[in-house]
Amino acid sequence: MRDVAERFERAAKGAALGALSHMVAAKRLVEPDWDARAHRVLYVRHDGIGDMIMATGTLRAIVEAHRGITLDVLTHPANALAIERAPYIRDVIPFRTGRRSTYPGYVLSHVRRARYDAVIDGMMRRRVDGLVQQPAVRSSTIMLMLASGAPYRIGMAGRTNDFIYTLPVTPPAEASVHHVEYSAALAAPFGVHPASADLRPTLYLGLEEVAAAEARWAGTDTRADRTRPPLRLLVNISSAAETRRWPFESYVRAVRQAVGDDPRTHVMVIGAPDDGESVARIAAHLGAEGHVPGLREAFALVGAADLVFTPETSIGHAAAAVGTPVVALVPRGHEMLVPFHARGRILFGEDGTIASVSAERAAAAIDEMVDELDVRPARAGVS
Numbered sequence: 360m361r362d363v364a365e366r367f368e369r370a371a372k373g374a375a376l377g378a379l380s381h382m383v384a385a386k387r388l389v390e391p392d393w394d395a396r397a398h399r400v401l402y403v404r405h406d407g408i409g410d411m412i413m414a415t416g417t418l419r420a421i422v423e424a425h426r427g428i429t430l431d432v433l434t435h436p437a438n439a440l441a442i443e444r445a446p447y448i449r450d451v452i453p454f455r456t457g458r459r460s461t462y463p464g465y466v467l468s469h470v471r472r473a474r475y476d477a478v479i480d481g482m483m484r485r486r487v488d489g490l491v492q493q494p495a496v497r498s499s500t501i502m503l504m505l506a507s508g509a510p511y512r513i514g515m516a517g518r519t520n521d522f523i524y525t526l527p528v529t530p531p532a533e534a535s536v537h538h539v540e541y542s543a544a545l546a547a548p549f550g551v552h553p554a555s556a557d558l559r560p561t562l563y564l565g566l567e568e569v570a571a572a573e574a575r576w577a578g579t580d581t582r583a584d585r586t587r588p589p590l591r592l593l594v595n596i597s598s599a600a601e602t603r604r605w606p607f608e609s610y611v612r613a614v615r616q617a618v619g620d621d622p623r624t625h626v627m628v629i630g631a632p633d634d635g636e637s638v639a640r641i642a643a644h645l646g647a648e649g650h651v652p653g654l655r656e657a658f659a660l661v662g663a664a665d666l667v668f669t670p671e672t673s674i675g676h677a678a679a680a681v682g683t684p685v686v687a688l689v690p691r692g693h694e695m696l697v698p699f700h701a702r703g704r705i706l707f708g709e710d711g712t713i714a715s716v717s718a719e720r721a722a723a724a725i726d727e728m729v730d731e732l733d734v735r736p737a738r739a740g741v742s
Contacts, residue, residue, distance in 0.1 A: 388525045390548045393425035403433045404481030409673035411438040416558035417543040420551045422447040440654045444563035461499045467506040478507050480514035495519035539699045560680040564659050572659035579648035580625050589625035593664035595674040597630040602690050602712040603670040609718040611644045616722035686724045688713040
């Protein structure tokens with residue numbers, strides 16, 4: 360009975376959207392002169408934290424391209440932490456989705472009252488782990504854009520329900536560019552061209568966050584000889600996707616083989632709360648510090664590290680955003696999702712997972728990077 364009700368609901372929704380498309384089929388507009396007056400722009404994106412980090416360069420480029428633009432972002436609370444302190448963002452509107460990813464009424468009211476000139480739909484068609492995500496513009500997105508009253512509605516064309524966009528964007532072939540450059544196609548209506556723009560992701564850390572991270576690293580430094588500064592190796596073991604989870608034993612073997620008894624190296628193991636037990640076990644085997652930080656604290660620990668070792672997840676993108684070298688484990692097929700313009704090594708798993716990457720390969724990559732890091736790299740993004 361439930362299946363019948365859901366099919367009926369989908370059919371009714373499809374019919375309603377079809378009728379709506381005829382009533383409000385967006386008249387294609389020409390980009391305005393963004394510098395002629397002040398324009399308020401809303402960017403909407405609420406997928407992964409790593410995706411939001413990768414989008415920061417695009418958002419910065421849009422604002423820097425035009426003195427008349429102020430930018431707000433509508434996103435999930437966790438993603439909001441990734442853009443906290445960003446000086447090019449006027450306001451961040453965090454929200455939790457309602458039933459079937461709808462926007463709560465208070466969000467629609469807020470967006471309506473804000474009187475945005477343009478709304479950018481940052482949710483785009485993409486392929487991840489063999490599955491196509493966002494093949495159609497969601498009905499909730501259509502309602503949000505209409506509720507905003509914004510004349511300029513920007514999003515990626517070529518999807519079902521793209522009638523809602525007044526400034527549709529044709530993206531490049533997804534497999535031909537990095538995801539940062541793919542998603543930056545949404546900046547084209549603002550005169551930003553991915554091929555020539557500076558799209559490097561950025562994270563902004565407060566002085567107190569940096570100081571707390573430095574204190575944690577220093578407070579857990581158990582090296583007998585502290586006459587030389589340590590080389591800090593941060594090991595992240597957590598990833599939300601099973602294809603990007605690595606065996607417990609592999610972390611232990613890889614780090615042991617790479618750094619052994621090197622007195623220079625100070626290792627810290629971190630992970631998400633659900634992996635707290637594994638973090639403690641791996642840290643104990645390595646004689647290292649184990650810690651389960653909050654997201655902003657994790658970003659600061661990345662910024663204070665000399666090298667990060669991680670599966671493909673937001674921590675790798677955070678490393679790229681603060682200038683910390685990274686050794687990342689990435690499934691083959693995710694070439695477009697590696698840390699953007701990061702210094703380091705990318706190790707691809709050949710079977711669609713990272714489990715096929717051997718501990719020996721990872722140890723060799725870590726060892727190579729440790730040898731390269733004679734001088735601590737400069738940090739960026741501190742405010």
